[in-house]
Every structure is written in structure tokens, then in C-alpha cells.
Amino acid sequence: MSEGIVHADVKFKKHQKTEGKDGATASTGNDATYSEISIPKAGRNQTSTDTDAGDPDSQKGLKVKPGGYDPVKVVLVTLCFLLMGMVIGLRFLYISNLPTKNTELQILQAAYNRNLTSALMIKNRELQELQVKNKDLQEKERALRQQNEELRKQKTPPSCPTNTGNNDGPQPMNCAEGWEYYGGKCYYFSPDKLTWAQSRDECITRGGHLVIIESIEEQIFLDQKTGTKISTDSEDKFWIGLTDSINENEWLWVDNSSLSTSFWLGDQEPDDWKGENPDGEDCARMGEPNGTIDGKSWLDVICNTTQRRICETKSPL
Numbered sequence: 020m021s022e023g024i025v026h027a028d029v030k031f032k033k034h035q036k037t038e039g040k041d042g043a044t045a046s047t048g049n050d051a052t053y054s055e056i057s058i059p060k061a062g063r064n065q066t067s068t069d070t071d072a073g074d075p076d077s078q079k080g081l082k083v084k085p086g087g088y089d090p091v092k093v094v095l096v097t098l099c100f101l102l103m104g105m106v107i108g109l110r111f112l113y114i115s116n117l118p119t120k121n122t123e124l125q126i127l128q129a130a131y132n133r134n135l136t137s138a139l140m141i142k143n144r145e146l147q148e149l150q151v152k153n154k155d156l157q158e159k160e161r162a163l164r165q166q167n168e169e170l171r172k173q174k175t176p177p178s179c180p181t182n183t184g185n186n187d188g189p190q191p192m193n194c195a196e197g198w199e200y201y202g203g204k205c206y207y208f209s210p211d212k213l214t215w216a217q218s219r220d221e222c223i224t225r226g227g228h229l230v231i232i233e234s235i236e237e238q239i240f241l242d243q244k245t246g247t248k249i250s251t252d253s254e255d256k257f258w259i260g261l262t263d264s265i266n267e268n269e270w271l272w273v274d275n276s277s278l279s280t281s282f283w284l285g286d287q288e289p290d291d292w293k294g295e296n297p298d299g300e301d302c303a304r305m306g307e308p309n310g311t312i313d314g315k316s317w318l319d320v321i322c323n324t325t326q327r328r329i330c331e332t333k334s335p336l
């Protein structure tokens with residue numbers, strides 16, 4: 020067979036069975052025609068079967084003309100080109116905007132650095148100002164302390180000894196009126212009565228302090244003096260500047276110095292007696308009629324009782 024289109028017609032006869040009276044069957048039929056088109060080709064083997072040679076629309080749109088373009092491929096290639104174009108365009112935009120963004124970033128960084136530097140400079144300046152103020156305050160405090168110390172040294176007790184008119188200068192016994200001299204000190208024996216704390220404060224107001232007894236000589240002087248001033252009332256005595264109100268049995272003078280030499284009366288004192296007050300007795304008083312033989316005349320009593328007091332201050336030598 021030569022190359023070209025082969026067209027063959029095949030006819031099939033449709034049979035129809037009929038049954039006769041004797042049970043025999045017979046068949047009749049109509050003819051049907053089918054066609055096959057075979058296109059031998061160079062590089063292209065395709066066989067198309069036309070099941071209805073009378074339908075011209077069948078197989079339409081699926082066939083590709085020999086030597087033509089596949090529209091699906093054309094669309095895909097076009098889309099690929101468009102996509103590549105978009106990618107290239109976006110990259111170009113990104114690259115073209117990159118220097119601008121870098122410049123903006125550098126500007127922002129520079130502005131931030133300037134602001135930060137400015138803030139640091141302001142804080143440093145404020146710190147320096149505070150340091151200067153602090154230094155000034157420290158100098159003022161030091162000056163005030165020095166001034167206060169000088170005033171304290173120059174302070175003259177209002178009721179303390181003054182020059183009584185001796186043209187040769189102040190004498191050791193020149194105590195103020197109402198004060199009595201002994202051993203370079205002046206002593207005030209009050210006629211009125213106060214609690215121990217009130218007596219401590221009142222002596223300070225007078226320019227002295229509640230008496231601090233530092234030697235047996237001073238104790239004997241005070242023992243004899245109080246012995247001449249008290250009445251027959253056994254409670255008529257004088258406060259001295261000694262207390263154990265902070266820690267029991269730890270006796271301290273009003274200048275917070277510890278007790279070194281004591282002159283307690285008898286063998287029982289101090290007894291911190293709690294018969295009248297559960298807090299006991301934490302303040303010291305002294306005074307026995309006409310004084311004692313050995314000078315031991317101290318007793319501890321309740322601090323809130325009222326007693327006369329002995330104030331002490333230096334004599335203005």
C-alpha cells in the first residue's frame with residue numbers, strides 16, 4: 020500500500036431474531052457503517068477513529084495542525100516571561116532603593132547619636148552641678164560645725180562664775196552667786212525638787228551638768244556639803260548625774276562615761292528595789308545628815324521621784 024490516507028469502510032449487519040411456528044428462529048438485520056482514517060506521516064503516528072463520520076464538530080479544537088504552535092505552551096511561556104519580568108523589575112526597584120534606604124538609615128543613626136550625645140552632655144553637666152552643690156554644702160556644713168564648736172567653747176554659762184572685781188584677774192573661787200567652789204569646779208545645790216531627767220536638763224540650762232563625781236575628794240566635799248543642807252526628812256536628798264536606765268546595773272554618768280569609783284551606801288545599794296515600781300530603781304541620789312564617815316552615801320531610787328539636785332561646771336580660771 021502506498022503512503023497516504025487509507026480509508027476503509029466496514030459494514031456490520033444488525034441481526035434480528037424471529038421465531039416461527041415450529042420454534043425455529045430467523046434473523047433480520049440493518050446495516051451500520053464505520054469508518055477509520057489512518058494517516059501515515061513522517062514523525063507523526065496518529066490514528067484517528069471517526070465513529071461518526073457525519074459529526075463535523077467532533078475532535079474540533081484538540082487537533083494541532085502540523086507545523087503549528089501549542090496554545091497551552093504559548094500561554095505558559097508567556098506567563099513565564101511575565102513572571103521573570105516582574106522579578107527582575109522588583110529586584111531592580113529594590114536595588115535602586117537600597118542606597119536611598121541606607122542614606123535614610125545613616126541620617127537616622129546620626130540624628131540618634133546626636134540626641135544621645137546631647138542627652139549625655141546634659142546629664143554630665145547636671146551631675147557636675149550637683150557635685151559642685153554637694154561640695155558647697157559640705158563646705159558650709161564644715162564651716163557651721165567649726166562655728167558651732169567655737170561658739171560652744173566661747174559659751175559662758177549664764178549663772179556660772181564671773182570675775183567678781185578682783186583687779187588681778189579671775190580667781191579660782193570666783194563662782195557665780197548661788198554656786199560654791201571646790202577643786203576648780205563650781206557646784207549648785209538646788210533648793211527645789213525635780214525628777215532626775217528634769218534635773219539633768221535644768222543643770223544644762225544653767226550652763227553646767229548634773230554632777231559627775233570623779234574622785235574621793237570630790238565625793239567627800241559633796242557628802243559634807245549635802246549633809247549640812249538636808250533636813251531631817253529622810254527623803255530630802257540630792258540627785259547626782261548617775262543612772263543605769265539604759266542597761267540594768269550598767270551605771271553611766273550623764274556624759275556617758277562609765278562608773279569607775281563608786282560610793283554606794285552600805286552593802287545593799289544599789290538594790291534596784293521594785294517594791295514601789297516594777298521597773299526598779301535606776302537613778303542615783305546622795306545626802307546623809309551631817310555627812311558620812313567614809314563618804315559612802317549613794318542610793319539608787321525611782322527616777323520619777325523628785326529630789327534636789329547638784330549641778331557642776333568648770334570654774335572660769
Ligand SMILES: [Ca+2]
Nearest residue numbers: 231232233331
Ligand atoms: Ca565632778
Ligand SMILES: [Ca+2]
Nearest residue numbers: 263291300301
Ligand atoms: Ca537599776
Ligand SMILES: [Ca+2]
Nearest residue numbers: 290291300319
Ligand atoms: Ca535602792
